[in-house]
Amino acid sequence: MPNLVITGGTRGIGRAVVELFLKEGWNVCTCGRTEEGVKRLKEELKGPKNLYVKVCDVGDKNSAKAFVEFCKEKLGEFDLLINNASILGERLPIEEYPEEVWEEVIRVNLNGVFYITKYALPYMKSGGVIINLSSGAGKRPAPYWGAYAVSKFGVEGFSLLLAEELKPKGIKVYAFNPGATRTQMRAKAYPQEDPLTLKPPEKVAEFIMRLIKDRPEKVSVDYEL
Numbered sequence: 015m016p017n018l019v020i021t022g023g024t025r026g027i028g029r030a031v032v033e034l035f036l037k038e039g040w041n042v043c044t045c046g047r048t049e050e051g052v053k054r055l056k057e058e059l060k061g062p063k064n065l066y067v068k069v070c071d072v073g074d075k076n077s078a079k080a081f082v083e084f085c086k087e088k089l090g091e092f093d094l095l096i097n098n099a100s101i102l103g104e105r106l107p108i109e110e111y112p113e114e115v116w117e118e119v120i121r122v123n124l125n126g127v128f129y130i131t132k133y134a135l136p137y138m139k140s141g142g143v144i145i146n147l148s149s150g151a152g153k154r155p156a157p158y159w160g161a162y163a164v165s166k167f168g169v170e171g172f173s174l175l176l177a178e179e180l181k182p183k184g185i186k187v188y189a190f191n192p193g194a195t196r197t198q199m200r201a202k203a204y205p206q207e208d209p210l211t212l213k214p215p216e217k218v219a220e221f222i223m224r225l226i227k228d229r230p231e232k233v234s235v236d237y238e239l
């Protein structure tokens with residue numbers, strides 16, 4: 015059975031990916047920031063044997079390393095790594111953007127992707143895939159999206175350079191923009207929006223499953239119907 019490591023599997027897109035890949039027979043290792051969150055995930059999914067969970071803050075290098083080592087111990091080598099965990103921060107003009115929020119968003123969304131990837135690379139199978147969750151806000155100017163937008167531009171750049179570095183190892187890298195999806199993060203960004211007008215995270219999980227089968231050449235990929 016193939017092995018998936020995905021950060022931020024406790025809800026939203028991450029959770030939908032966890033559920034779909036488990037259903038397809040994969041071994042899955044995931045994390046969230048709290049004991050309560052990871053315990054709830056295991057309980058709600060009725061404790062599948064091929065699901066491994068651990069508390070981890072991806073923006074903390076020691077925590078990120080411990081999570082990757084835990085995944086290696088439980089799964090062996092990885093077929094697929096998905097850097098999904100991320101936070102929104104504030105939606106404010108740069109002039110008003112609080113320094114501590116900026117630092118926290120960059121720490122989680124950008125440093126976290128670097129740490130998890132760096133520690134996971136020695137355990138990636140040749141022919142494996144790395145998917146980094148990006149955003150439309152990381153591709154074109156999105157005024158007032160502040161540190162989130164800048165972190166996702168960083169994720170796009172990181173993915174482009176990593177894709178080149180890993181070509182000789184036969185590992186594919188994608189920066190994947192899921193587009194508007196019915197999750198807590200989206201509801202926080204657009205409180206006036208009716209969530210029922212948005213696609214559910216299960217659709218994004220299905221797209222990711224197709225992406226790893228189709229393996230397109232381009233690095234920056236958008237969700238398409």
Ligand SMILES: NC(=O)c1ccc[n+]([C@@H]2O[C@H](COP(=O)([O-])OP(=O)(O)OC[C@H]3O[C@@H](n4cnc5c(N)ncnc54)[C@H](OP(=O)(O)O)[C@@H]3O)[C@@H](O)[C@H]2O)c1
Nearest residue numbers: 022024025026027046047051071072099100147195197199
């Ligand atoms: N939803 C959209 O419309 C949309 C659009 C474009 C891009 N995206 C991207 O898609 C990805 C998933 O977004 P989502 O909407 O599913 O978000 P979400 O509902 O807010 O879920 C975020 C997940 O990340 C985890 N997480 C947050 N900070 C973490 C940290 N420091 N360490 C470990 N885990 C952490 C959360 O778990 P805990 O709270 O349990 O820690 C949760 O499981 C993100 O990268 C987001 O930027 C989403």
